[in-house]
Amino acid sequence: MNAGSKNFVFSPENMVRAKAHMAKYPEGRQASAVLALLDLAQRQNGGWVSREAMAHIAELLDMAEIRVYEVATFYTMVNLQPVGKYLIQLCRTTPCWLCGSDDLRNVCKDVLGIGVGESTEDGMFTLIEVECLGACVNAPMAQINDDFYEDLSAARMKEILEMLRRGEQPPTGSQTGRQTSAPATGATTLTDAGNA
Amino acid sequence: MMKLTIDGIEVEVEDGSTVLQACEQAGAEVPRFCFHDRLSIAGNCRMCLVDLEKAPKPIASCAMPAGDGMVVHTNTPEIKKAREGVMEFLLINHPLDCPICDQGGECDLQDQAMAYGRHFSRYGEHKRAVKNKDVGPLIETIMTRCIHCTRCVRFADEIAGVEEFGAVFRGEHMEIGTYVEKAVSSELSGNMIDLCPVGALTSKPFAFTARSWELRKTESIDVLDAVGSSIRVDSRGGEVMRIVPRLNEDVNEEWISDKSRFACDGLSKRRLDRCYVRKDGKLEEASWAQAFAATAEALKGVSGDQAAAIAGDLADCESMTALKDLMTGLGSNHMDCRQDGAKLGGARAGYLFNTTIAQIEDADAILIVGADPRWEASLVNARIRKRYLRGGLKVGVIGAQRDLTYPYDLLGAGPQTLGEIAGGSHDFCQTLSAAERPMLIVGPGAVARDDGAGILAAARGVAEKFNMVRDGWNGFNVLHKAASRVGGLDLGFVPAAGGRDVGAILEGAESGAIKFVWLLGADEIDVARLNNAFVVYQGHHGDAGAAAADVVLPGAAYTEKDATYVNLEGRVQRTRRAIFPPGEAREDWTILRAFSEVLGNTLPFDRLGDVRARMAKISTSFETVDSVTPAAWDDFGTTGDLSGGAFSGAVDDFYLTDVISRASHTMAQCSGLFVTGQQGKTGTDG
Numbered sequence: 100m101n102a103g104s105k106n107f108v109f110s111p112e113n114m115v116r117a118k119a120h121m122a123k124y125p126e127g128r129q130a131s132a133v134l135a136l137l138d139l140a141q142r143q144n145g146g147w148v149s150r151e152a153m154a155h156i157a158e159l160l161d162m163a164e165i166r167v168y169e170v171a172t173f174y175t176m177v178n179l180q181p182v183g184k185y186l187i188q189l190c191r192t193t194p195c196w197l198c199g200s201d202d203l204r205n206v207c208k209d210v211l212g213i214g215v216g217e218s219t220e221d222g223m224f225t226l227i228e229v230e231c232l233g234a235c236v237n238a239p240m241a242q243i244n245d246d247f248y249e250d251l252s253a254a255r256m257k258e259i260l261e262m263l264r265r266g267e268q269p270p271t272g273s274q275t276g277r278q279t280s281a282p283a284t285g286a287t288t289l290t291d292a293g294n295a
Numbered sequence: 296m297m298k299l300t301i302d303g304i305e306v307e308v309e310d311g312s313t314v315l316q317a318c319e320q321a322g323a324e325v326p327r328f329c330f331h332d333r334l335s336i337a338g339n340c341r342m343c344l345v346d347l348e349k350a351p352k353p354i355a356s357c358a359m360p361a362g363d364g365m366v367v368h369t370n371t372p373e374i375k376k377a378r379e380g381v382m383e384f385l386l387i388n389h390p391l392d393c394p395i396c397d398q399g400g401e402c403d404l405q406d407q408a409m410a411y412g413r414h415f416s417r418y419g420e421h422k423r424a425v426k427n428k429d430v431g432p433l434i435e436t437i438m439t440r441c442i443h444c445t446r447c448v449r450f451a452d453e454i455a456g457v458e459e460f461g462a463v464f465r466g467e468h469m470e471i472g473t474y475v476e477k478a479v480s481s482e483l484s485g486n487m488i489d490l491c492p493v494g495a496l497t498s499k500p501f502a503f504t505a506r507s508w509e510l511r512k513t514e515s516i517d518v519l520d521a522v523g524s525s526i527r528v529d530s531r532g533g534e535v536m537r538i539v540p541r542l543n544e545d546v547n548e549e550w551i552s553d554k555s556r557f558a559c560d561g562l563s564k565r566r567l568d569r570c571y572v573r574k575d576g577k578l579e580e581a582s583w584a585q586a587f588a589a590t591a592e593a594l595k596g597v598s599g600d601q602a603a604a605i606a607g608d609l610a611d612c613e614s615m616t617a618l619k620d621l622m623t624g625l626g627s628n629h630m631d632c633r634q635d636g637a638k639l640g641g642a643r644a645g646y647l648f649n650t651t652i653a654q655i656e657d658a659d660a661i662l663i664v665g666a667d668p669r670w671e672a673s674l675v676n677a678r679i680r681k682r683y684l685r686g687g688l689k690v691g692v693i694g695a696q697r698d699l700t701y702p703y704d705l706l707g708a709g710p711q712t713l714g715e716i717a718g719g720s721h722d723f724c725q726t727l728s729a730a731e732r733p734m735l736i737v738g739p740g741a742v743a744r745d746d747g748a749g750i751l752a753a754a755r756g757v758a759e760k761f762n763m764v765r766d767g768w769n770g771f772n773v774l775h776k777a778a779s780r781v782g783g784l785d786l787g788f789v790p791a792a793g794g795r796d797v798g799a800i801l802e803g804a805e806s807g808a809i810k811f812v813w814l815l816g817a818d819e820i821d822v823a824r825l826n827n828a829f830v831v832y833q834g835h836h837g838d839a840g841a842a843a844a845d846v847v848l849p850g851a852a853y854t855e856k857d858a859t860y861v862n863l864e865g866r867v868q869r870t871r872r873a874i875f876p877p878g879e880a881r882e883d884w885t886i887l888r889a890f891s892e893v894l895g896n897t898l899p900f901d902r903l904g905d906v907r908a909r910m911a912k913i914s915t916s917f918e919t920v921d922s923v924t925p926a927a928w929d930d931f932g933t934t935g936d937l938s939g940g941a942f943s944g945a946v947d948d949f950y951l952t953d954v955i956s957r958a959s960h961t962m963a964q965c966s967g968l969f970v971t972g973q974q975g976k977t978g979t980d981g
Contacts, residue, residue, distance in 0.1 A: 125932035150475060163458030163459070164474075164475070165459055165460065165474060166458065166461065167462075168461060168474035168475075169461045169462060169463055169474075172463040172464045172465070173463075173464070173475070219548065241404055250506055255704045
């Protein structure tokens with residue numbers, strides 16, 4: 100990489116955060132902060148990490164650039180290509196698939212006009228399929244940027260996408276209103292908890 | 296010490312050994328891909344599984360520390376089955392292209408598949424394919440063959456000191472590479488080819504030229520730098536096909552530099568294969584008799600005081616002996632083997648790398664003065680890095696700023712700093728005083744200058760001041776970059792009383808005081824200054840020296856003669872003839888012997904043994920071969936005024952230092968890429 104092409108630097112606020120992460124580790128072990136710094140860089144850089152950003156991190160942590168690449172390519176949550184403002188990570192592992200994740204994918208295709216691995220032309224949305232995100236009880240689900248949207252139906256998915264497009268923030272978590280992963284059919288135990 | 300029982304044999308191993316090492320000690324053969332003696336342990340190929348009693352499952356012996364009382368089995372049916380399982384997984388994605396693979400015949404995977412492989416595959420799915428990487432002009436990559444042992448990654452990190460290789464992506468998608476495609480910028484990169492247990496990294500210049508089993512292997516010595524690495528010359532017919540390293544723990548371990556390895560294509564280019572005599576300003580082909588007659592004619596009327604000889608960087612000791620005796624017979628004292636003008640000579644300890652390369656590992660502080668070990672003697676630098684990795688080494692450098700692959704303190708640029716250290720006023724003095732085994736390395740950049748003798752004396756002063764020279768330890772070292780230098784100094788191929796050195800010979804040739812100059816492979820001098828003199832060039836390549844010559848006598852390159860070289864430690868080593876010299880070229884000492892007969896003053900050498908006996912008479916150091924005898928601490932260096940000029944880097948271009956590498960196409964490519972700085976224009980930048 101050309102040294103002259105380094106046009107990524109942490110913003111002053113992020114630099115403070117980066118220094119805080121680095122301070123967590125003993126002297127000489129600053130490279131341990133690489134994943135945290137990649138996350139910071141990704142947030143600052145509009146959802147993806149550029150080569151320049153990785154070079155900047157390597158310099159900050161006094162490690163070889165290839166060592167940063169290794170970490171960045173290992174973790175799927177580090178995006179090495181530009182993504183839309185909203186990164187939709189649609190779970191397709193068996194529980195979500197059985198509960199209708201295919202329908203959600205079709206909705207995305209209908210509403211946004213993009214298939215898996217594609218971005219909308221306006222740079223608003225990117226759709227990818229991922230393996231299990233650990234919310235199987237509330238299947239089917241999708242993660243959009245940092246938030247989980249659970250108990251989705253095709254119709255609800257469409258509403259969420261349209262809200263995001265209008266710049267509104269849909270409610271996160273279960274879309275059917277249940278509390279976290281409590282039984283979908285209502286409480287089955289401790290039903291008389293109030294009378295004990 | 297710990298006691299283990301391996302296959303019923305009891306062995307005792309040192310603390311810190313692994314089970315694999317214990318198995319080897321017991322004589323049990325354990326297959327492996329990722330494990331390598333000189334690299335850190337990765338434990339990722341799983342081929343070295345052995346059965347450890349009381350362990351629930353087979354263990355990877357390379358990564359398991361040996362423990363007292365362990366009972367290990369390496370040859371049970373279960374272990375064979377386990378290894379066969381590992382082999383089957385390794386072969387899932389490995390292409391079946393051995394017939395077109397350059398590694399075929401010397402491939403660890405191929406060999407071990409013979410013992411642990413099935414004769415068919417149970418894998419019906421598509422094999423994965425991996426894109427090849429462009430890592431420069433030396434290494435060909437066929438990454439689909441890679442089994443992810445990560446030896447290359449660890450070599451680059453640990454031995455070469457360039458963290459550029461890595462394992463990117465993960466799982467099924469894992470690839471070995473540089474991520475951002477670029478050439479590996481290490482002068483030791485070629486060793487990755489030897490390390491690679493499969494055909495993923497192979498030699499690019501050697502690609503598809505020969506099979507390993509059809510090559511004749513000759514054990515020899517490298518002469519392209521002063522380290523004198525042990526090499527094996529692989530030849531077919533009359534051509535050197537490749538050069539690979541040979542194990543020599545005292546010198547090069549099992550590495551060689553890229554120049555030693557890849558400059559061999561220069562051995563068949565621009566060769567002098569017949570005599571030439573200059574007629575009417577043009578070199579014309581001639582027979583040996585005509586060339587000798589023309590030379591003898593030119594010597595008529597030239598007094599001994601008007602004749603001079605210069606030996607080049609690749610000259611062997613036999614030919615220097617013969618030339619020295621020839622010149623002395625002519626009555627000339629004007630001879631020099633120090634083309635670069637280094638002010639070295641005197642006591643042997645004053646121009647040797649006294650510490651020896653292997654003992655660098657015992658040093659705890661190193662002061663480098665006007666040397667660039669990375670380019671001047673790559674394997675000395677690799678040793679220093681090896682020592683650095685063990686921790687507790689302090690390095691100070693006086694000279695130019697340069698990436699040496701290990702951290703150091705840049706103390707200053709020139710003799711002034713050396714003076715401060717000698718005077719005790721410099722901060723680095725504390726480091727040197729505190730060190731138990733301090734080392735000082737003086738390089739060509741410090742001694743090949745007008746005040747070189749003074750600098751050498753100052754360096755000697757530093758060595759004595761900090762107790763670097765004592766019983767059992769000599770920390771005073773001179774770094775050479777030419778294979779012929781120490782041998783030439785041992786033979787006294789330097790001006791005798793009243794004689795001229797290189798600079799004075801050139802001056803004399805300009806002024807007319809010198810009328811006849813014999814160049815023994817001397818090309819790295821300003822030959823234009825020899826225009827007024829009659830020049831005989833004896834050598835093997837048509838380079839600067841031959842172009843300026845009046846008579847050209849074709850000699851043999853180091854792969855074509857049994858010759859003696861002395862490496863920078865003072866280790867007398869011998870090359871072996873792998874192929875015959877081309878055309879009418881002859882071994883160099885025989886040329887001088889034949890010419891002396893024409894002059895009527897025949898040198899008393901009829902056989903190689905006679906020359907070597909004469910060498911031993913000149914210096915007893917030639918009596919022992921392949922070992923180093925410590926040199927006595929005696930007089931050398933002349934105290935004098937030091938100028939203020941900064942030490943120069945003595946090597947401008949690592950890849951083009953001598954006639955062989957300058958004739959090499961591969962070296963020219965490397966030079967273009969790494970030295971003249973077109974790195975940015977390769978690979979993805981297209």
